[in-house]
Every structure is written in C-alpha cells, then in structure tokens.
Amino acid sequence: MTTPTNPTKPRSLSVRTVALLIALAIADAAISFWVGRQAYLWMPPQASAEALLVDDLFGFLTTIGSFIFIGVTTALLVSVLFQRADKYDTSDGPPIEGNLLVEILWTTIPLGLVIWIATYSYQIYDQMAILGPMEHMNHVPSLSIMPPAEAATLPAVPEKTPIEVHVRQWAWEFYYPDQNITSTELHLPVNERARLELISEDVLHGFYIPAFRIKQDVIPGSAIDFGFTPIREGRYRLRDSDYSGTYFAANQGTVVVESAEAYQQWLTDAAAQPLTVADNRAFREFSKAVDRPISMGWKTVVPAPPPRVNYASPEDSSYE
Amino acid sequence: MSNASLEAIAAKSGQPFPGAPNNWQRFFTFSTDHKVIGIQYIVTAFVFFLIGGLLAMVMRGELITPEADLVDRTVYNALFTMHGTIMLFMWTFPVLNGLANYLVPLMIGARDMAFPRLNAAAFWLVPIFGTLLMVSFFIPGGPSQSGWWAYPPVSLQNPTGNLINGQVLWLLAVALSGVSSIMGAVNFVTTIFRMRAPGMGWFRMPAFCWTVLSAQIIQLVGLPALTAGAVMLLLDLTAGTSFFDPAKGGDPVLYQHFFWFYSHPAVYVIILPVFGFFSEIFPVYARKPLFGYKFVVVSSLIITILSAVVWVHHMYASGTPSWMRMLFMFSTMLISVPTGVKVFAWVATVWGGKLRLDTPMLFALGGLVCFLFAGITGVMLGAVPFDIHVNNTYFVVGHFHYVIYGATVMGVYAAIYHWFPKMTGRMYYEGLGKLHFALTFIGVNLNFFPMHPLGLMGMPRRVASYDPEFAYWNVIASLGGFLLGVSTLPFILNMISSWVLGKQAPANPWNAIGLEWLIPSPPPVENFEEIPIVVSGPYGYGSHEPLVANNPAGELISEHS
Numbered sequence: 001m002t003t004p005t006n007p008t009k010p011r012s013l014s015v016r017t018v019a020l021l022i023a024l025a026i027a028d029a030a031i032s033f034w035v036g037r038q039a040y041l042w043m044p045p046q047a048s049a050e051a052l053l054v055d056d057l058f059g060f061l062t063t064i065g066s067f068i069f070i071g072v073t074t075a076l077l078v079s080v081l082f083q084r085a086d087k088y089d090t091s092d093g094p095p096i097e098g099n100l101l102v103e104i105l106w107t108t109i110p111l112g113l114v115i116w117i118a119t120y121s122y123q124i125y126d127q128m129a130i131l132g133p134m135e136h137m138n139h140v141p142s143l144s145i146m147p148p149a150e151a152a153t154l155p156a157v158p159e160k161t162p163i164e165v166h167v168r169q170w171a172w173e174f175y176y177p178d179q180n181i182t183s184t185e186l187h188l189p190v191n192e193r194a195r196l197e198l199i200s201e202d203v204l205h206g207f208y209i210p211a212f213r214i215k216q217d218v219i220p221g222s223a224i225d226f227g228f229t230p231i232r233e234g235r236y237r238l239r240d241s242d243y244s245g246t247y248f249a250a251n252q253g254t255v256v257v258e259s260a261e262a263y264q265q266w267l268t269d270a271a272a273q274p275l276t277v278a279d280n281r282a283f284r285e286f287s288k289a290v291d292r293p294i295s296m297g298w299k300t301v302v303p304a305p306p307p308r309v310n311y312a313s314p315e316d317s318s319y320e
Numbered sequence: 321m322s323n324a325s326l327e328a329i330a331a332k333s334g335q336p337f338p339g340a341p342n343n344w345q346r347f348f349t350f351s352t353d354h355k356v357i358g359i360q361y362i363v364t365a366f367v368f369f370l371i372g373g374l375l376a377m378v379m380r381g382e383l384i385t386p387e388a389d390l391v392d393r394t395v396y397n398a399l400f401t402m403h404g405t406i407m408l409f410m411w412t413f414p415v416l417n418g419l420a421n422y423l424v425p426l427m428i429g430a431r432d433m434a435f436p437r438l439n440a441a442a443f444w445l446v447p448i449f450g451t452l453l454m455v456s457f458f459i460p461g462g463p464s465q466s467g468w469w470a471y472p473p474v475s476l477q478n479p480t481g482n483l484i485n486g487q488v489l490w491l492l493a494v495a496l497s498g499v500s501s502i503m504g505a506v507n508f509v510t511t512i513f514r515m516r517a518p519g520m521g522w523f524r525m526p527a528f529c530w531t532v533l534s535a536q537i538i539q540l541v542g543l544p545a546l547t548a549g550a551v552m553l554l555l556d557l558t559a560g561t562s563f564f565d566p567a568k569g570g571d572p573v574l575y576q577h578f579f580w581f582y583s584h585p586a587v588y589v590i591i592l593p594v595f596g597f598f599s600e601i602f603p604v605y606a607r608k609p610l611f612g613y614k615f616v617v618v619s620s621l622i623i624t625i626l627s628a629v630v631w632v633h634h635m636y637a638s639g640t641p642s643w644m645r646m647l648f649m650f651s652t653m654l655i656s657v658p659t660g661v662k663v664f665a666w667v668a669t670v671w672g673g674k675l676r677l678d679t680p681m682l683f684a685l686g687g688l689v690c691f692l693f694a695g696i697t698g699v700m701l702g703a704v705p706f707d708i709h710v711n712n713t714y715f716v717v718g719h720f721h722y723v724i725y726g727a728t729v730m731g732v733y734a735a736i737y738h739w740f741p742k743m744t745g746r747m748y749y750e751g752l753g754k755l756h757f758a759l760t761f762i763g764v765n766l767n768f769f770p771m772h773p774l775g776l777m778g779m780p781r782r783v784a785s786y787d788p789e790f791a792y793w794n795v796i797a798s799l800g801g802f803l804l805g806v807s808t809l810p811f812i813l814n815m816i817s818s819w820v821l822g823k824q825a826p827a828n829p830w831n832a833i834g835l836e837w838l839i840p841s842p843p844p845v846e847n848f849e850e851i852p853i854v855v856s857g858p859y860g861y862g863s864h865e866p867l868v869a870n871n872p873a874g875e876l877i878s879e880h881s
Binding site for chain 1: 349388393394395397398433447460461462465466470471474477479480517518537544551566567569571572573578606607608609610611612613614615637638639642645649650654656657662663664665667668671672674675676677685688689693696697700702703704705706708709711712713751754773776777778781782783785786787790831859860861862863
C-alpha cells in the first residue's frame with residue numbers, strides 16, 4: 001500500500017484515509033462483537049441467576065477489551081511490517097512531538113469509557129445483591145454510594161432459617177437447623193433464593209461455586225450471611241477459594257440443585273439416616289502419609305477428622 | 321548545580337576503592353559508585369530470578385498432571401510461597417533498583433547518587449535477606465507455606481512449634497527488604513530533586529527519571545504500612561500478641577488492609593520504571609520524539625496518586641462492605657486512564673517512524689503487547705461482579721504474570737540489552753538476543769495465556785492438585801513454563817560471552833539522544849569530566865538540536881552528536 005518510508009504529515013487527513021479508518025473501526029467492532037459472544041462459552045454452565053448477570057458483564061468487557069486490543073496491536077503490526085528503516089538509512093523520522101487534540105481525545109474517551117464500564121458493573125452488582133457480612137452493612141447509609149434502593153431490589157426472601165456452612169481444615173459440612181440434618185453435600189431447591197450462614201472454624205476459607213459465579217471469603221470469628229439463587233438442576237463443585245494451608249486444594253465439596261419435591265424427599269430421607277463417617281480426602285491423604293516410613297514433606301497442621309453426618313456425599317460423582 | 325552535588329563529588333573523590341572501570345574486583349567490594357552498585361543489584365537479582373524460576377518449573381511439573389504426585393503438598397505450598405517472594409523481593413525490586421541506580425545519575429548529569437554510602441548499604445541488605453530466605457529451606461519445618469501474602473491465621477499456624485521457623489525468617493526478610501527499599505527511595509528522590517545538571521528543568525528530564533521518581537514516592541509512602549503489618553504479624557507469631565488472630569480477638573482482615581495498602585501500589589513501583597524503559601527505547605529505535613512527552617510524564621505522577629486508593633480491589637471477596645467495593649471499583653478503573661495515555665503515546669511514537677528492530681526494540685514491543693493484554697484483563701478484574709467469580713483463580717495469576725513477566729521482565733530485558741554497551745563497553749550478539757526474544761515471547765504466551773481460561777472455568781490459584789477438566793490448559797502452560805526456563809540460556813550465554821569477548825562498544829552505538837550517550841562506554845568513575853549544561857529536551861530526534869552546551873566527556877571523546 002504505502003512505501004516503507006512514508007511518514008507524511010498526519011494533519012492533512014484525506015477523505016480516503018478517513019474512509020479507511022472508519023472501515024477499519026467497523027471491522028474491528030464486528031470482530032470484537034463476535035469475540036464478546038464467544039466469551040459466554042469460556043465460562044462454566046450458568047447455574048444461578050447471578051451467573052446470567054456476570055456473564056453479560058464479562059461479554060461486554062470482552063467486547064470492549066477486544067476492540068482496544070485489536071486496534072492497538074494492528075497499529076503496531078502495521079508499523080513493524082511497513083515502517084522499517086532501510087538497511088543503511090540512519091536518518092531520523094519526522095520530529096512530531098505530540099498533538100494536543102489527539103492527546104486530549106485519548107484521555108477523555110477512555111475516561112468516559114471507564115465511567116461507562118464502572119457504572120454498568122455497578123448496575124450488575126446492584127442486581128446481584130450479594131449480601132456481605134451483616135455487621136459491615138451498617139456503614140451503608142453514611143456514604144450515598146449504595147443507595148437505599150438496594151434493599152428494595154432484593155428478591156423477597158421468605159423468613160427461613162439459613163443453612164449453616166461450616167468449613168475447617170479441610171472439610172465442608174452443612175447443617176440444616178430446621179430438620180437437624182448434617183451433610184457433606186449441600187442440597188438446594190432450584191429457583192429459590194438460598195440463604196446460607198458461612199462459618200469458619202479455624203482459618204480463612206473461601207466459599208466458591210464456579211457455576212454460580214459467586215464467592216465469599218469465610219472469616220473466622222464472624223458468621224457471614226450469604227445468598228444466591230440457583231436456577232439449574234445438577235451437581236456442582238464447591239471449592240475452597242482462599243488459601244487455607246496444606247490440603248487447601250483437596251478441600252472441595254458438592255452442591256446439588258434439585259426440584260422442590262426432590263429436595264423435600266432428600267431432607268426426609270437424610271433425617272432418617274443415622275450419623276456415618278464421611279469420606280474426607282485431606283484426612284485420607286494425611287493418614288496415608290503418616291504411615292509412610294520416610295516423610296517426603298514438612299510438618300503440617302493435622303487435618304480435622306472426617307465429619308460424622310447424616311448424609312455423606314457419594315464417592316465418585318460426576319459434575320456439571 | 322547545587323551544594324548537594326558538590327558535597328557528593330567531594331565525598332566521592334576520597335574513595336579508597338580501586339576505581340578503574342575495568343577492574344572486575346570492584347563488584348565484590350562495598351563500592352559507593354552508583355554504576356558498580358547498579359550492576360551488583362542487577363547480577364544479584366538475576367541469580368535469584370533463576371532460583372525463583374527453578375521453583376516455578378517444579379511447580380509447573382507438579383501441575384502437568386491433576387494429581388498431587390510430584391512433590392508433597394507442603395513442598396508445593398512452600399514452592400509457590402517462595403517463588404512469589406523471591407520473584408518480587410529478590411528479583412523485580414532489586415533489578416529495577418539496579419537499573420535505576422545505574423541510569424538515573426547518568427541521565428540527569430550527576431556524578432553519583434545523593435547518598436553513596438546509603439546506596440551501598442541498601443544494596444548489601446539484599447544478599448543478607450536473600451540468604452535469610454534461602455536458609456529457611458534448610459530448617460526443620462521448611463520455609464513459609466502461607467503464600468506471599470502471608471495472610472493470618474494460616475501464617476500464624478506454625479505446626480513445628482519452633483521459635484525459629486520459616487514464617488519468622490520470611491517476616492524478617494520482608495521487613496529487611498522494606499528497610500532496604502526505603503533507604504533506596506530516600507536516595508532516589510533526593511538525587512532527582514537535588515542533583516540534576518544545570519539546565520535540566522523538570523520537563524527536560526528523561527521520562528525514565530520521572531517514572532523512577534513516581535515509583536520511589538510510592539515506596540516512601542506505602543512501605544511503612546507493609547513493614548508495620550509484617551512486624552505486627554511477627555509479634556503475633558512470636559510474642560503472643562493478638563493483632564490478627566481471631567481466636568484471641570484479633571482481626572485477620574485488618575492485616576489484608578496493611579498488606580494491600582502497600583502491595584498493590586508495589587505493582588506500580590514495578591511497572592512505572594518499565595514504562596520508563598518503553599518511553600526511552602521506542603524513540604531511539606523509531607527515530608522519533610516521544611509523542612506527548614508532558615502527558616506521558618505527568619501521567620506517571622497521576623498513577624502514583626491514584627495507586628494509593630485502589631488496594632481494596634484485592635479484597636472484594638474478603639467481607640468488604642458494598643460501598644467500599646463500589647468506591648474502589650471506580651478508583652481502580654480510573655487508573656487505566658493515565659496508563660492508557662502512555663500506551664497510546666507509545667503507539668503514536670512508533671507510528672510513522674523509521675523502525676530498527678534490534679533486540680531492545682523487539683523486547684519493548686513484545687512487552688507493550690503483553691502489557692496491553694494485562695491492562696485489559698486488569699480493568700475486567702476491577703469490575704466487582706466479574707472479579708467475584710475469578711478472584712483467587714488462575715485468571716488473576718494469568719493477569720499478574722502478563723504484567724510481571726510479559727511487561728516487566730521483557731521491559732527489563734529490553735533495558736539490559738539497550739544499555740549493555742554502556743555498562744560494559746562491549747556489544748552483545750544480536751542473533752542470540754533475537755533468539756532470546758523469540759523464546760521469551762512464545763514462552764510467556766504459552767505459559768500465561770492458558771491461565772485465563774482456567775480461571776474462567778473456576779480453577780483456584782495455589783492448588784497442588786486439580787480436577788481433570790483443567791488438565792488440557794495446564795499441560796500447555798507447563799510446556800510454556802519449561803520453554804521460559806530454556807529461554808534464559810541464550811541470554812546468559814550472550815551476556816557472559818559478550819562481556820568477555822564482545823566487540824568494543826562506541827560511546828553511542830544506537831545513535832541515541834541522552835546525557836549517558838555523550839560519555840565513553842563504560843563511563844569513567846566520575847561519569848562526567850565536566851557537568852553537562854543541558855539546553856534542550858530529551859527526545860530531539862529529527863530536529864538536530866544540540867542537547868548540551870558543553871562537552872561533558874571533556875577530552876575523552878572529541879566528537880558527539
């Protein structure tokens with residue numbers, strides 16, 4: 001297209017240049033839009049109402065990000081390919097030191113863009129209405145950043161006792177106070193707001209269900225109210241997301257989302273079960289390591305014994 | 321120019337060390353020459369970079385299969401803790417301090433730093449706390465296994481029961497590292513304020529010096545918070561206090577505030593000088609002035625100011641109230657504006673130039689592309705609802721490594737190649753340099769790109785084992801990790817053989833503009849025979865204006881551009 005040594009005055013934009021730039025911008029936008037649609041496929045299944053919102057936000061962020069990335073790298077690539085100095089050309093390029101208009105534009109346009117992104121993220125957050133720790137919520141009215149409307153946007157939670165989520169080094173245990181059931185599997189009815197109370201018995205842990213796109217650190221010394229709405233039946237992974245020591249990676253759990261009837265049935269069945277010792281990967285691995293004559297690692301915090309529960313999660317289960 | 325510089329010069333002339341720039345023994349002395357200290361920093365840091373890299377390769381070996389089968393879980397946890405600690409405190413900070421130490425006095429026309437002895441003392445703390453960290457591998461119970469954040473209560477758990485344990489040594493090392501960095505920061509800020517050559521006003525100062533100033537101000541303001549947090553944690557661990565231990569009424573989240581109040585700005589301490597390298601290198605190899613110089617340098621200071629109010633974005637999932645999440649989301653996203661100004665300015669600098677794709681330029685371009693990618697994922701992470709999904713997953717690890725390896729390490733390589741002739745008086749081998757670039761760029765993307773899909777799928781960071789569905793991307797990442805290990809070989813070969821056997825370098829091999837290029841390579845002990853009198857801005861490519869009114873090299877070289 002152009003000769004390699006053609007750094008002409010950039011100020012005089014011809015109609016052809018402007019048309020070319022617009023065409024390139026449209027092509028960039030089209031590709032970015034397509035990439036933004038693909039972004040949904042990179043995520044786990046959308047198993048909660050929150051997941052739908054987060055994925056919309058991620059698609060939006062990916063679209064904008066791709067537009068910028070493609071635009072900038074294309075410009076660099078064109079420079080690298082077509083604007084190289086000839087082998088023995090030691091002369092300088094044009095002494096362009098700047099362009100105030102361009103500089104103001106590339107300060108203000110990104111400023112507007114990030115305000116847009118932040119506002120959109122804020123709206124999504126508002127709709128998700130994840131409840132943080134209750135004691136901190138008292139601070140809300142003093143700064144008008146979270147409007148009182150937030151409380152109104154919450155789906156009406158029927159007054160039900162929260163399911164207690166106990167986490168320790170290294171096991172998850174769920175307690176249903178109304179039925180007095182303990183379980184190593186979290187069962188939840190579909191399309192109903194789940195209400196949990198997160199309790200850590202030792203160190204920081206993280207309550208993370210990727211298919212639900214929700215995560216909350218579990219902080220020893222305070223019980224945290226937490227809520228979300230599962231919308232898709234199936235078995236999902238619960239992962240410990242905040243590093244909790246030696247067997248951190250093994251500290252996983254299972255979440256089962258089922259129909260209201262199946263859920264009631266499960267509660268009834270579980271209540272009739274006697275307490276049994278559940279399988280626990282951390283404890284199992286630790287016991288095996290202790291039996292070994294030579295220690296391959298360093299001294300570790302001893303894992304808590306496996307939980308004794310009404311309902312123990314079956315060994316080999318497949319996940320969504 | 322000022323009394324301070326004259327005093328520094330007077331102090332220097334009484335130095336007892338063997339001063340000849342070709343005497344290699346000087347690198348093993350308590351030298352107060354900023355050039356010697358600079359190279360001491362760089363070489364020491366690089367040794368630790370190799371150690372940290374080996375730890376990472378063992379980790380990638382563990383992660384090539386889903387099961388925890390290569391090393392014990394405690395060993396894996398120690399590996400990622402020490403990998404992070406070494407790479408940040410023993411490689412990134414020291415190597416950048418080393419380059420700044422070498423370059424800032426030369427670029428502003430000074431004969432040394434403001435406080436040469438303080439400078440040497442700050443450096444010699446590095447091998448001391450480095451040794452402390454290494455020793456922890458050999459004590460009962462092994463090194464710290466609580467991650468480089470050392471969050472309590474896990475960091476207070478000490479299963480050995482010994483008073484001297486890995487965590488205690490870790491905390492001592494980090495506190496000493498903080499002291500060393502504060503000593504360095506005082507020196508840099510004073511030097512840049514007081515020792516600029518006559519005529520070098522603020523807006524005639526090279527962009528790199530601006531970024532060093534901006535970064536070192538962060539060190540001065542932020543480091544005391546981390547050091548205080550580390551000392552409080554040390555007291556909790558050894559003296560039975562309960563600042564952070566919830567079992568005794570302490571608040572573990574308070575520690576997170578102390579930690580991130582410094583450790584997020586620390587990322588800007590790291591990336592700002594790298595921005596400085598980009599701003600210095602693009603004009604030289606594109607043969608054009610830095611586009612929008614004033615916007616670029618002032619945006620460094622704006623980043624410094626904003627960096628003080630973004631730390632809570634590391635704690636979106638830590639039980640922070642909603643108003644805090646929203647406030648810090650806006651401030652975090654705001655910081656992308658001055659950063660974007662720089663990125664666009666570099667593209668405009670390169671655009672329409674006469675590009676020479678020598679190794680420094682290749683690394684700078686590669687680093688810029690990686691930084692752009694990291695910046696975009698960074699804005700994504702700033703958005704609270706999305707961050708709640710990927711917080712503490714491999715998405716964050718991928719983002720961070722694009723910043724710290726893709727942009728920072730590649731930027732450091734660009735700088736080392738660019739100023740290698742100045743530092744050693746020898747030319748490096750261009751072919752090996754290009755090979756090094758190709759291996760590094762491919763390795764970075766193979767290793768760190770797969771971490772993004774892994775994070776989106778929900779793979780937590782810091783896991784020694786993982787579910788089978790993550791295996792595919794982990795295998796690719798591990799291959800990339802091993803390639804990055806291999807990529808250092810041509811670099812090491814190049815540096816050593818070029819320093820010993822390379823072609824003699826002229827004063828200004830790149831035909832670059834800058835005070836450091838007006839004096840011989842390597843520069844004499846006192847840098848400038850005559851303190852330069854600066855008469856124009858730093859990037860006069862294409863305009864043929866003289867940079868200085870005198871000949872700072874005196875009679876050592878007669879011709880200069």
